[in-house]
Amino acid sequence: MTVTTVTTAVTGAVGTAHTRLEGRDKVTGAARYAGEIPYAELAHGWLVVSTIARGRIRSVESAPVLDMPGVLAVLHHGNAPRVNGDYAGMLGRPDPIVAPFQHDRVPYAGWPVALVVAETSEQAREAAEALVVRYDEEPHDVAFSAGHPGTYTPENSPHMQAETEKGDLEAELAASAAVVDAEYTTPEEHHSPLEPHAAMARWDNGRLEVVDSNQGSMWVADELAKLFSLDPASVRVRSEHVGGAFGSKGVRPHQVCAVMATTVLHRPVRVVLTRRQMFSLVGYRSPTAQRVRLGADADGRLRAFDHQAHCLTSTVHEFVEPSAGVGRVMYDAAAHHTVNRVVPLDVPTPTFMRAPGEAPGSFAVESALDELAEKCGMDPIALRTLNEPDAGPVSGLPFSSRNLLACFQEGARRFGWADRDPRPGLHREGRWLLGTGTAAASFPSGAAPSTAAVTAEADGTFTVRITAADVGTGARTALTQIAADALEVAPERVRMRIADSDFGPAMVAGGSMGTRSWAWAVMAAVSELRERLSLGGGIPPEGITARSNTAEAVGALPSRERHAFGAQFAEVAVDVTTGEVRVRRMLGIFAAGRIVNPLTARSQLVGGMIWGLSMALHEEAFRDKASGGHVGADFAGYHFAANADVPLIEADWVDDPDDDDPVGIKGIGEIGIVGVAAAIANAVWHATGVRHRHLPIRPDRVLLAGAEPGGGRDARSRR
């Protein structure tokens, strides 16, 4: 055929609503997730996790279990294949959770101690429950508090400075006309993707094949190769559909155990985590204890900003929830101090969970800003407007774009903020006290090197291959729109193939960097392809393929403060006789670059806001100090927002152009949750006159705090 990619007009797919490419498969049940693909001779693995919080395994009494019907193997520290857990992966040295069954130590409750493999899942499950494991128990410590004697300040990492400091904090606080000094806490929270982690592993002609549910198939393939000392080319990981991830779906015991078992048994093995096991095996958000001190002149101008955030980690790996990062972007002051500190305990290692750092950090900072506005007698939006920085408060770098105020203006207009009487505890409707609140949101807009391949097929269509992941974000559809526009063809002519490690290295779906990074690689490959097609000539049967690698381009991006911004608004009703808090409506306005697909973007932003609502009012995992394990590690004990908890929520966006940016797209997966809990807590204060500084704002906390028309009271911290 004649080579042409140019239609009569630019298609303009980007910016118009497209239903999801895989949507039909998802509403008919045809879409197959990782644990749903049949294999001949498939065996089923069931994990057994520790019942003690610290100690040693004395014995795993597998003999009686091996006699049970259908049981094929019991893997444990005494017989499991050895793996190398001491390597440098994408995130540095891995959490030892990726190397189960290598020693007899138990570092926390819920640590994997055995894998039972059987012909059917019923047999595996019964045998796993029958397996007796004996332990030598040691005393444990799972009690998190900011004052814990083991608290330390971590080393600076390339991802995050532990501590930043400028100016004389005490002097500026002393010179301030208004000072806020308050402590905020957030509880342990769990990702809880609705699809449990699942992986099938098998050896196929000397290649390891893994069908998985993950956020990055290349990432998982690379680390499995390192763990099992395999040639990376001999590992293939695919993850076509993913039933939610939110940071929890990286390298986890399910894949590693499936690979161990298939290696031992020479047949395909599937391992699916149970909901209960997910509470200790896939990471979670650390609880936080944060102190914020703000000092301002009488007109509201900040002189002092201090944010000291504490989180926990396990005794085997350090993960720091970087809550104190918020102020490094949002607010400047002559004296400015931010620090993340960490307390190691006998608990599982926490991990990235939707807006790590920003979600809990913004609760503290944006609540404190509201308290400062009250002290200064200022409107909370006016206070934030006054304190907009010209450059990064810590880095001094210019912002690539910062349209926070446009978000507040548009949000205030649509929400009806101008009519608000700022005095708290005045608005009553029957048994409900009503209030409104607002908060700012920000989230970094990074990019990471990725590769992509685009093929011009002989039939006039195009195939894009990239190891992207669509975890429900709509990435598959968005990348198709981007490719179509770059090719100047209709999206129907583009075939998008993702989530296969054979397509080469690419950013994972994480850090709100996925779509931005992948789009860059796709656009680069298309531009290379178009150059080659412009030379003319026919397209051979195998097509013409162009490849891209954005490593150099990403590295050449000038240093800037690059972030998405947003303004959150919430209206709540509080029944002080039952303690119930109902969110009546929420509005979020965001500045997040070019919006590729308004339909799915709105879903993602609203979904994030629902996470914020859920964080504000519902989510809280309980750890029992005596056993060291969770109480109620299920969806009854760990409630996240259900349909009836959620009102009409609206998300929209303002123009956020950045002409110097080669992609123009910012991530939107995380910004939606940021600031929501503060907006709701600020609204609860406006309704009741009581400051709630401890999440979630449970009925018992509201009841005990009562209501104070004068606005003078603080809800006490109590569990």
Added chain:
Amino acid sequence: MAQSTSSVITLNVNGEKRTLPVDHRTTLLDALRERLDLTGTKKGCDQGQCGACTVLIDGRRAVSCLQLAVAAEGREITTIEGLADGDQLHPVQQAFLDLDGFQCGYCTPGQICSALAVIEEHAAGWPSAATTDVRPEAGVPPLTADEIRERMSGNLCRCGAYVSIVQAVARAAGVETAQAAPALPQQGRTEEGTAA
């Protein structure tokens, strides 16, 4: 005498009779997913707390993870795979697709099966916890957004697709107009003085 731990049963799924041997411990959910290759029905918790495994049994919604397969014999089971008419999506499926009533899609088959039942339960005059007047003579309550939210609350969605799920159910039920008007900006507020 050796105890029998399995039986051969016949399940009536989506109008088709399927005969299979099942371990007595097998849930209806696992029989559908693992034995009949009907993986559209999802397993989110396996303990009756999320609704992802919702199917219709004799026309009523039920969580299939809490049903034993042997107990489902002789009953009419409808799963997500049985809703579309060939290429023609069921109106509930179409509404979920058009209004983006999902993100990852994992809760979606359960949501759709539940939505089907919600629309029927409502039409049959069943009240919910959100129904303000439950006297029989009050008749069928209007299918407001709050009614839909309440009736759909047995189906968790971690992606937070609830807002468009409510819109999709309303559209499929033909009550779209009741959902369309957003509550923005503030309205209907009574303000009392500082003495309140």
